[in-house]
Amino acid sequence: MTHLSNVWFKVTDLKVVSGSGCRVRTVDGRDYLDFSSGLATTSTGHAHPRVVSAIQDQAQRFIHAQANVYTHNLLEPLAAKLTKITPPSIDRFFFTNSGAEAVEAAVKLAKQVTRRPNVIVFKGSFHGRTHLGMAMTTSKSIYRAGYAPLPSGVAVAPFPNPLVSDHAGEIKEALKTFDRILKSQSAPSETAAVVLEPVLGEGGYVPAPQAFIEGIVNRCREHGILFIADEVQTGFGRTGRWFALDHYDLDPDILVMGKGIASGFPFAAIGTRQELDEQWPVGSHGGTYGGNPIGCAAALATIEVMSEPGFMKNVNARGVQLRDRLSDLKEHHPGLRQVRGPGLMVATSFRWVDRASAVIDHCRDHGNLILMSAGTNGHVVRWMPPLVVTAEEIDEAVKAFSAALRATET
């Protein structure tokens, strides 16, 4: 008999007591290589000593210093640090506890600034589990089914399919449909924002092509629509740069951050320009815990660790190592259709869903390796190890994956 809710889907039945770096330990003393990273969140690994120490120190001073009542001494330093690492135009920050809340805050800000009611999102995207988050999410129907009515004012545009052979044609078609949405569903004068994940996360680790994002941003600029980048999953080094948009050399109007920002401590943020932030009516948004001092301490320590020389270099080198090794395997296993994704946000896309789930099961049960699926059908095995992963750990994981491919060949 459990007293825990039934609603959590389970990737494993493992009962764990601790984690260190890329590994977790079970109650009966078994170690697993954790490439789920708390859903791409334990960016500096489990219990990074500098993050642990920052949390311990801060807990002795303040567990909670509510942001409406006080301005505690870590808020400005964190905002100043974020100004340095986010795209150039971003210089104002609002803090929340989760990615979904940050998405909600971004859309609320966009509505206040533009005085327009609608947002446009993309097919296969995931933006959270609140009611608006669900309305904006089309990566899987399980996230929405049974929860209607969802908020209105959300139009869904196509996201280019990475598996087609004619990439240019695919991008052209997606932009054409986007234009049709502005003409037929959500007029520019009614569209507050476009919300885009530069790499679809839950939707299957699908990078947006440069020409596609540029086309979308140009249309936003032309029509006074705000461009919101949801970098909850792609941010904080996951793709080998601080933010995925850095690869595209594009500035968003609002940047949504979460997950890796505080190495697993519940913390999230939005960043925007001063000019937009100053149009957000005082008191029209907020929250009890946003900007929590322990979260700020964890985020500051995380940024410090990630700023060290060699940190991003490791992310990129391990990403290349991983993609190279997986691409070699693809040559020998036709069931493996595509290897893609920047940095340590790598997808192995299978032809058949059953094969992807069999591989994940085999890795867990025989290789002590925790991997997860992604994509609408679950046909993608996604690789999102902690960003501190070593070359030896990548080798160990690929070896377990290779064994799983062999064992599940029919």
Ligand SMILES: Cc1ncc(COP(=O)(O)O)c(C=O)c1O
């Ligand atoms: C791109 C993206 N946005 C928003 C969210 C929601 O974040 P949270 O689960 O912290 O609410 C997620 C979570 O997976 C995400 O990947």
